[in-house]
Amino acid sequence: xxxxxxxxxxxxxxxxxxxxxxxxxxxxxxxxxxxxxxxxxxxxxxxxxxxxxxxxxxxxxxxxxxxxxxxxxxxxxxxxxxxxxxxxxxxxxxxxxxxxxxxxxxxxxxxxxxxxxxxxxxxxxxxxxxxxxxxxxxxxxxxxxxxxxxxxxxxxxxxxxxxxxxxxxxxxxxxxxxxxxx
Amino acid sequence: xxxxxxxxxxxxxxxxxxxxxxxxxxxxxxxxxxxxxxxxxxxxxxxxxxxxxxxxxxxxxxxxxxxxxxxxxxxxxxxxxxxxxxxxxxxxxxxxxxxxxxxxxxxxxxxx
Numbered sequence: 305x306x307x308x309x310x311x312x313x314x315x316x317x318x319x320x321x322x323x324x325x326x327x328x329x330x331x332x333x334x335x336x337x338x339x340x341x342x343x344x345x346x347x348x349x350x351x352x353x354x355x356x357x358x359x360x361x362x363x364x365x366x367x368x369x370x371x372x373x374x375x376x377x378x379x380x381x382x383x384x385x386x387x388x389x390x391x392x393x394x395x396x397x398x399x400x401x402x403x404x405x406x407x408x409x410x411x412x413x414x415x416x417x418x419x420x421x422x423x424x425x426x427x428x429x430x431x432x433x434x435x436x437x438x439x440x441x442x443x444x445x446x447x448x449x450x451x452x453x454x455x456x457x458x459x460x461x462x463x464x465x466x467x468x469x470x471x472x473x474x475x476x477x478x479x480x481x482x483x484x485x486x
Numbered sequence: 487x488x489x490x491x492x493x494x495x496x497x498x499x500x501x502x503x504x505x506x507x508x509x510x511x512x513x514x515x516x517x518x519x520x521x522x523x524x525x526x527x528x529x530x531x532x533x534x535x536x537x538x539x540x541x542x543x544x545x546x547x548x549x550x551x552x553x554x555x556x557x558x559x560x561x562x563x564x565x566x567x568x569x570x571x572x573x574x575x576x577x578x579x580x581x582x583x584x585x586x587x588x589x590x591x592x593x594x595x596x597x598x
Contacts, residue, residue, distance in 0.1 A: 312489070315489065315496065319492065323499055325519075326512060334515060335511070338515045341522060345522045352529050352533050353538060353539045353540075357525075360564050361564055364564050364565070364568050368518065372511070375579055376511055397505040401502050401505075412494070420534070426553045440542040441541045442542075443540055447558045447562070454559070458565060462568075462569045465566070466572065469569075469573050469576040
C-alpha cells in the first residue's frame with residue numbers, strides 16, 4: 305500500500321481520538337485518549353521516514369502521560385463538572401472554525417502536492433554532511449554540529465521551563481507552610 | 487493536499503477545545519493536540535516521495551533522502567513541548583490547590 309493510505313488512516317484515527325479526548329467526561333479516559341493520539345503521531349513519523357522523531361515522540365508521550373496522570377488523577381480524581389453548556393459559545397466557535405477550515409482549502413491548494421517538498425536548502429547537508437561532520441545520521445549532524453547553537457537554546461528553554469516548574473511547585477502558601485509541598 | 491487539510495483539521499480540533507472547554511486539564515490537552523498537529527505538518531511538508539531515512543547505512547546504495555533539516559528542528563520542538571507541558575501542569579496544580587476547582591470560569595479572584 306502507498307504511504308498516503310496509511311497516513312490517511314493514521315490521521316483520521318488521530319482526529320477521532322482527539323475529539324473523543326476533548327468530549328469525554330472522565331478525565332483519566334481523556335488523558336489516555338491523548339496518549340493514543342500522541343502514539344499515532346509517532347506511527348505517522350515512522351511512515352514519513354523519520355525514525356529519530358518517532359522515538360522522541362514516543363518518549364515524549366510516555367513522559368507526558370506520566371506527568372498528567374501523576375498530577376491529576378491520583379490526588380483528586382474527578383470527572384469534568386457537568387456545568388451548563390454554553391450553547392451559544394459552542395455554536396459560535398464551531399461556525400468560526402468551520403469558516404476558517406473552508407476558507408483555508410484554497411490556501412492549501414497553493415502548496416506543492418504531497419511528496420514534492422519545496423525546501424532545497426538541506427541539499428548541502430545531504431551532500432556534504434558526512435564529510436564535514438563525520439556523523440552518518442544527518443539529523444544528528446544538523447542538531448549537534450550545523451545548528452548546535454539552536455540546540456543550546458533548546459536546552460536553555462528546557463532548563464528554564466523545568467526551573468519554573470520546580471519553583472512554582474515549591475512555593476508554599478502562608479497558611480500551609482508546614483505542609484509538605486505538592 | 488488532503489493530508490495537509492486533515493492535519494489542519496487536527497489543529498482546529500485543538501483550537502475548538504481551547505475555545506469551548508472549561509476544565510483546566512482539557513485546556514492543557516488541547517494545547518498538546520495543537521502541538522502535535524504543527525509538528526506533524528512540518529514533517530508532512532518535508533516528505534519526499536520514495537525517499538529513504540536520512541541515515542547513511544553501510545552497504546546500502548545511497549538513494550534520495552527525505553529532508554533532514556525539518557526533522558532536526560521538530561526534534562527540538564518536541565522536547566520543548568514537554569517542558570511547557572510540565573510548566574502548565576505545575577501552574578494548574580497550584581491553581582487547583584488555591585481555588586479547589588478545575589473550572590476556569592470559577593477562578594476569578596486574581597489577587598490575595
